[in-house]
Amino acid sequence: MAARKGYGQFCPVAKAAEIFAERWTPLVLRELIVGSQRFNELRRGLPLMSSALLSQRLKELEYAGIVEHRSGARKNAEYHLTEAGQELRPIIEALGFWGARWMRSRLTNEDYDPSLLMWDIRRNLDVQRLPEGQRTVIEINLHGAEPAVRRWWLVVDAGEVDLCMKDPGYEVSLRLSAELRAMVDVWTGRQSMDAAMRAGKLTFEGSRTLASSFRKCLKLSPFARAAS
Amino acid sequence: MAARKGYGQFCPVAKAAEIFAERWTPLVLRELIVGSQRFNELRRGLPLMSSALLSQRLKELEYAGIVEHRSGARKNAEYHLTEAGQELRPIIEALGFWGARWMRSRLTNEDYDPSLLMWDIRRNLDVQRLPEGQRTVIEINLHGAEPAVRRWWLVVDAGEVDLCMKDPGYEVSLRLSAELRAMVDVWTGRQSMDAAMRAGKLTFEGSRTLASSFRKCLKLSPFARAAS
DNA sequence: CGGGATCCGTAAAGATACTG
DNA sequence: CAGTATCTTTACGGATCCCG
Numbered sequence: 446m447a448a449r450k451g452y453g454q455f456c457p458v459a460k461a462a463e464i465f466a467e468r469w470t471p472l473v474l475r476e477l478i479v480g481s482q483r484f485n486e487l488r489r490g491l492p493l494m495s496s497a498l499l500s501q502r503l504k505e506l507e508y509a510g511i512v513e514h515r516s517g518a519r520k521n522a523e524y525h526l527t528e529a530g531q532e533l534r535p536i537i538e539a540l541g542f543w544g545a546r547w548m549r550s551r552l553t554n555e556d557y558d559p560s561l562l563m564w565d566i567r568r569n570l571d572v573q574r575l576p577e578g579q580r581t582v583i584e585i586n587l588h589g590a591e592p593a594v595r596r597w598w599l600v601v602d603a604g605e606v607d608l609c610m611k612d613p614g615y616e617v618s619l620r621l622s623a624e625l626r627a628m629v630d631v632w633t634g635r636q637s638m639d640a641a642m643r644a645g646k647l648t649f650e651g652s653r654t655l656a657s658s659f660r661k662c663l664k665l666s667p668f669a670r671a672a673s
Numbered sequence: 674m675a676a677r678k679g680y681g682q683f684c685p686v687a688k689a690a691e692i693f694a695e696r697w698t699p700l701v702l703r704e705l706i707v708g709s710q711r712f713n714e715l716r717r718g719l720p721l722m723s724s725a726l727l728s729q730r731l732k733e734l735e736y737a738g739i740v741e742h743r744s745g746a747r748k749n750a751e752y753h754l755t756e757a758g759q760e761l762r763p764i765i766e767a768l769g770f771w772g773a774r775w776m777r778s779r780l781t782n783e784d785y786d787p788s789l790l791m792w793d794i795r796r797n798l799d800v801q802r803l804p805e806g807q808r809t810v811i812e813i814n815l816h817g818a819e820p821a822v823r824r825w826w827l828v829v830d831a832g833e834v835d836l837c838m839k840d841p842g843y844e845v846s847l848r849l850s851a852e853l854r855a856m857v858d859v860w861t862g863r864q865s866m867d868a869a870m871r872a873g874k875l876t877f878e879g880s881r882t883l884a885s886s887f888r889k890c891l892k893l894s895p896f897a898r899a900a901s
Numbered sequence: 902c903g904g905g906a907t908c909c910g911t912a913a914a915g916a917t918a919c920t921g
Numbered sequence: 922c923a924g925t926a927t928c929t930t931t932a933c934g935g936a937t938c939c940c941g
Contacts, residue, residue, distance in 0.1 A: 449913075453784060456772075457770070461772030484922075547739075551688060556687075556688070903940105903941095913933085919924105
């Protein structure tokens with residue numbers, strides 16, 4: 446009779462770990478913290494997590510009082526953090542800074558997921574700083590990525606950003622080619638974009654001023670400031 | 674091909690969670706943080722963890738650069754936190770405060786482990802404040818605990834504290850009887866000792882001044898200050 | 902006795918398919 | 922879109938044993 450759940454300890458660390466330190470749970474919380482609310486929105490940020498397990502974890506978090514499941518009239522159910530859940534934010538952040546500082550060297554090939562990188566970039570693009578009143582199309586080529594996830598297009602129009610994996614057909618305003626590793630290193634703050642360019646791992650093609658704007662509006666990962 | 678380890682994400686939260694959010698790992702870290710160094714010392718704080726799994730986790734932590742295994746000449750092998758491990762302390766602490774604040778209501782019967790309680794009390798007894806130059810024996814009865822772990826003796830002599838589960842045969846200086854639940858509530862700061870005494874859940878027998886000294890030298894759990 | 906290793910049954914996670 | 926259902930693989934719990 447394996448008593449799988451529970452550590453049998455009244456220690457608050459144990460009680461917190463029972464819910465927090467389950468597989469995938471910190472990543473589910475991270476997604477909720479950055480603002481994902483719909484089931485499939487959460488899935489996008491957790492591509493290797495099975496939907497069955499995501500569903501199960503969300504129920505566990507709901508039962509633990511960390512997540513609320515507001516089920517709208519139709520299928521517009523949304524997941525939100527409760528106050529208890531919000532208070533986990535500093536812990537997730539601390540874990541991220543610790544990971545950036547100490548686990549960076551433990552990245553494996555499988556960790557360099559181009560889709561997650563592009564999704565992060567899309568989310569953190571400060572579109573206000575790009576030319577207004579016109580469509581801007583940025584093509585991004587990630588060398589070293591699988592063919593199916595190598596070419597991406599960011600279409601910025603009327604303050605909206607669209608991320609495409611297929612050529613949207615518009616004229617490309619700026620073309621960015623980069624080693625996948627180098628692009629992730631830039632995004633995570635391990636390497637400056639200047640350094641990547643000097644090393645020939647990252648190049649722009651197109652308008653110089655647009656390239657400059659793009660560089661300014663590309664915010665880095667929230668954990669980029671961690672010491673390397 | 675189940676890629677069981679690794680979330681396939683470069684996000685620092687994911688890389689940290691890969692090692693931190695494994696079953697038992699936060700509790701192993703807690704033990705190391707409070708100062709346990711020997712294998713069996715760790716085991717005492719993790720009674721429900723199998724020794725095989727503890728051994729495995731310690732190796733994983735060592736491989737991850739979080740724990741050092743200093744193997745002395747003989748069998749005096751010791752486990753220590755590295756700098757990376759020390760930097761997890763604030764995260765463990767934050768998790769403990771969060772757990773004390775939000776998970777207190779989720780304690781189950783199995784969580785009230787008398788041995789862990791007594792071990793905590795033993796460790797946090799400020800013996801300086803007890804009478805010097807004489808032996809002080811405090812018998813503790815925990816009502817509601819299993820017979821085998823109901824009666825305990827704290828023997829304080831020459832600044833050393835000994836915790837016994839068998840009557841050491843010395844004259845008892847002070848006798849404390851308490852509901853196990855109430856004693857845990859006091860230890861975790863959920864309830865003051867005064868309140869527990871008023872509720873009749875905790876009583877002293879013996880010298881009034883010694884009872885008073887004992888109450889002063891009993892420090893509470895590090896997480897006791899968390900709001901309830 | 903400290904510090905494990907080994908083996909086996911169960912429970913949790915992954916893969917894939919399917920549904921309202 | 923938002924999940925279930927089912928089957929397989931892996932990890933965990935428990936007991937036992939080993940070795941200096």
